[in-house]
Amino acid sequence: MTQNIFGQIDPPSRMLMGPGPVNVHPRVLRAMAADMLGQFDPEMTGYMNQTMALYRQVFMTENRWTLLVDGTARAGIEAALVSLLEPGARLLIVCAGRFGLLLSEIAQRIGAEIFTIDIPWGEVATLKQIEDGIVAHRPHVLACIHGDTSTTMAQPLDGVGELCRRHDVLSYVDATATLGGMPVATDRWGVDIVTGGLQKCMGGPPGSSPITISDRAADYIMSRRHVEAGIRSATTTDGIRARIASNYFDLAMIMDYWSEKRLNHHTEATSMLYAAREAARIMVEEGLEARFARHAAASRAMGAGLRAMGLSLFGSDAHRMTNVTGVLIPDGVDGERVRARMRDDFEIEIGSAFGPLQGRIWRIGAMGYNAAKHKVLLTLGALEAVLRQEGHNLVSGRAVDAALAEYGE
Amino acid sequence: MTQNIFGQIDPPSRMLMGPGPVNVHPRVLRAMAADMLGQFDPEMTGYMNQTMALYRQVFMTENRWTLLVDGTARAGIEAALVSLLEPGARLLIVCAGRFGLLLSEIAQRIGAEIFTIDIPWGEVATLKQIEDGIVAHRPHVLACIHGDTSTTMAQPLDGVGELCRRHDVLSYVDATATLGGMPVATDRWGVDIVTGGLQKCMGGPPGSSPITISDRAADYIMSRRHVEAGIRSATTTDGIRARIASNYFDLAMIMDYWSEKRLNHHTEATSMLYAAREAARIMVEEGLEARFARHAAASRAMGAGLRAMGLSLFGSDAHRMTNVTGVLIPDGVDGERVRARMRDDFEIEIGSAFGPLQGRIWRIGAMGYNAAKHKVLLTLGALEAVLRQEGHNLVSGRAVDAALAEYGE
Incomplete structure (x- = not known):
């Protein structure tokens, strides 16, 4: 064992005017300096419930299931995809930049069958292109990026949820780059799952991924609980569904932990919850x-x-x-x-x-x-x-x- | 949009004398109050390198690959197992409490073939029992819990690494509950991967999982990079290996991010890195x-x-x-x-x-x-x-x- 040679954390004071992470609001930094609570302490579960209420406002939704995934924004993306996709499920991705490619890369690991609507970098898809893609590929899930920082473009999403429901397709939107900075209008769009991060327009640190889940998506995900490993089916209609391929990202278990049942899953990343809650509180105060x-x-x-x-x-x-x-x-x-x-x-x-x-x-x-x-x-x-x-x-x-x-x- | 009705984070001052999370050292809380740096800022990558050096001391190892997984302790467990296990791979678990069962639960999702050495709660396995299990089941990977908080027992691990190497088995140890409180003697044990958490004996918050990886485990994991989806093999010897089933927990990509190559993966959870670094610094100072x-x-x-x-x-x-x-x-x-x-x-x-x-x-x-x-x-x-x-x-x-x-x- 050698002597410790490193000093305390003392970063230079940089103004972070890139695509994120950005400087954190000082109130968020201070919120993280609060000490821990036990996982099932009523004060802690109270903070969890308040965080759910605050993120319903952030996501402009009435969705009951609005909570945090413990990891960076990419953790939220993977939790959404692994919970929505069984091996062999058909996924249609609107791919107009680096983060559309990331969705494809994650879904490949899950064993999904992937189709893409390829849009040149710097442009966005039309609703007609999305509908044509759905008709051509009959996906179980449509996924798209709201704001792709690789291209700086924002994909319009009005009408996408209605379109997906009409074709019996579940929809997922990655709003990492826009949450807190542009309207992420979950209910108006009518999409099923939206995920974000703290480290961009929420003015927080990377390490927590807010997520909102519609009732119909939650019903589907809950139906994948308690299925024995080995029973595998790519269809979403025959009632025999593949178990979610991750424990950490199993949204059914995470919902059970955030529900009144409080079923034990991993211990909530307490400091990151404090940060997420304060970031949302600042946003709601500002309007x-x-x-x-x-x-x-x-x-x-x-x-x-x-x-x-x-x-x-x-x-x-x-x-x-x-x-x-x-x-x-x-x-x-x-x-x-x-x-x-x-x-x-x-x-x-x-x-x-x-x-x-x-x-x-x-x-x-x-x-x-x-x-x-x-x-x-x-x-x-x-x-x-x-x-x-x-x-x-x-x-x-x-x-x-x-x-x-x-x-x- | 309703008015924000929740006050600032202001938890009661509880003394947390349970099995974790516990009260965080005030220096760690203060470290988290530092502002962000860009992901590839030389000051940030410097902090990452220092964190690697500090955790080599914490894990009592010379392993080059000693870094952080961004998530709670369970994230480290899943990263280790999903990176070590291909579908159909044979996993032997020393199961003497709740956390042995968790390893099994995670590995089932990965599609591993699971064998257990079942030990009554409150006891530990002998080296003979472990060797008998290895001989009987010829696993690719042996996994065990160092300290299982569900039973309060600590599994002795001297000799386990040597035993596994003799039988050409990779070994994984979950040291979440003991890291920082009892010797986690990675190199003396000779085991391949060890993971921990901050929220127990490290005196930090939940949300970061330190991990150390031996060269032979790293070689195996790196050999699973860039394999096309669809080429699947359960063997670890024929050179055709299944791609790691998770992007977020792909230790090959995470090692590339923490290496001199600095290949972009997810943005490091900066505040949690500050916390992990300070917790290790305190430990090294104390001795x-x-x-x-x-x-x-x-x-x-x-x-x-x-x-x-x-x-x-x-x-x-x-x-x-x-x-x-x-x-x-x-x-x-x-x-x-x-x-x-x-x-x-x-x-x-x-x-x-x-x-x-x-x-x-x-x-x-x-x-x-x-x-x-x-x-x-x-x-x-x-x-x-x-x-x-x-x-x-x-x-x-x-x-x-x-x-x-x-x-x-």
Whole structure:
């Protein structure tokens, strides 16, 4: 055993203006500093119930089953898919970016039969394309991403739930990037399961995944309880259903733990529950409409400032997320050098990109606690200065003015 | 949208003397109040590397692959089993309590063929029994629980690794309940994968599962990367291996994320990493031997105090864990009423029990930050008072004296 040589946690004070994680609201950080309670302490189960009530508001739903999966946003995605999909089940994915591919990657492991509606990065699917896909492939489950940070696009979802119900398809939406920043209108969309994360527009840390589950999805998932291993059926109609392939992500067991029955599953990640509850409390206090407007204003100002520098935004103007902006890296500029100078000189992090967009765009977020006027202005001012330092000659020097104009000043 | 009606997180100040979760060391709570860093920020990856170095000390190992799984202790268990077990793989479990059953339950979902060495609750397996099981069932993997909180027994593990290597068996140990409180001697045992949690003897919150992986286990797990779905083989020797059935728990991908390659997987649960790092830092500062001695002293004092009240301890004296004590509920005493009075009058939580021991024993822990003389004395004094209030006539009034005598006073 050697002596401990590492100091206490003391991170530099970075402004995290990438696609997430972002700076956490100080009230959320303080909530996590509260001590533990026993798993079945009435004070603890009270906090769990309050968290359910708060996330019904966050998810804009009346769904009874609205709770937390203990893990990062990806844990919520896997819990939804493994609970909805039996081996051989047919899954149709709207695939318009990196996170659509992730859904496919997760579902392959479960043994689902996968079909995709492939959309070019930077565009979204139409309702007609989704309906055509359903008619062609007759899936058990439709899955899509609401806001895909890899492309910065938001998929419109009005009408999707009704369409799925008409064709007897269960629907799943990954709202990791949008929850808390844009309307995640679970009941208006009529979709069955929606999952999110804390580390983007909720202004919390990664490590807890809020989820909401419709009654019909819950009925299906509950019907997969207590089925003996070995009895396997891909159909969802013959009554003999495959057991959920994960214990940790078995939503039937997790619902039983969050229900009045309080059946023991894993011990709830208490500090993360405190964080999730406080993040939702802040959102409800602010008001959902005010919060969405704050994100939209930051997004408009960021876009105006970037354009005033002579930069071009990526993707469809009509379907941009209002919390992260893709901007093309100008010819002759080294995107990674600019990111390093932003970090090292200004303590500001902006994002690089994945896959076909790697090296082509930066992704600049204004999410949650960071969707604030001063942070947008500081980021624009810093980026303009860095581009000037890098000898880029399109810079107008008016980015901050253009952003302020969007704020009516 | 209704108005937010819930106040801030403000839990009562309970002393958590059950089998976990327990009170978190205040330094760990403060570490979690630090703000986020970007996932690939050099300061963040530096913290990840330091966390690996610290947990090598905690796990008493030289294993390169020593890192965190993002979820509660059960997440670490499932990550180990799903990464070690292909469908049809043969798993032998030493089953001597609730958590042995959990291993079986998880492995069934993975499609493993399961064999058990069934040991009565309150006893442990001998090395001979384990060898006989291996010879009889020729498993690919042996799994056992180091300390099973359901029975309060600790399974001796010296010689188990050597035995498994001789028979070409991979070995897995769940050390959730003992990590930080008793020697978890990974390299001396020679076992392949060990997982733990923070919420027991590490004195942290639930939500992160430290794991250590031997090179030979890592080689096997890495060989399951990039295998196309659909190619399935139960053998571990023909080179065609089934893909790991989970993305979130794919230890090959998680190792790639924690390696110098830094391949993107899920965003690390940053606050939980801060907590895990600080909990390990405290342990290394204290010194492992001093820390184990502190737990052992608290356990001896708790046992002496309980016996001085006329109560009987549960299970084999030779194999007791030194951090949670099972004590028989005396005839005529309502165990749940006693627990409620302990909580409501003294703000002290003690544990009930599972399965065959439900209603028969209390489980009283002194783990991590709570393995402290004053907490042992306060718990004993309170329990004696409650039993007196409940009219139990075996109470000697000397429990605290007996405990102090164990501390040499």
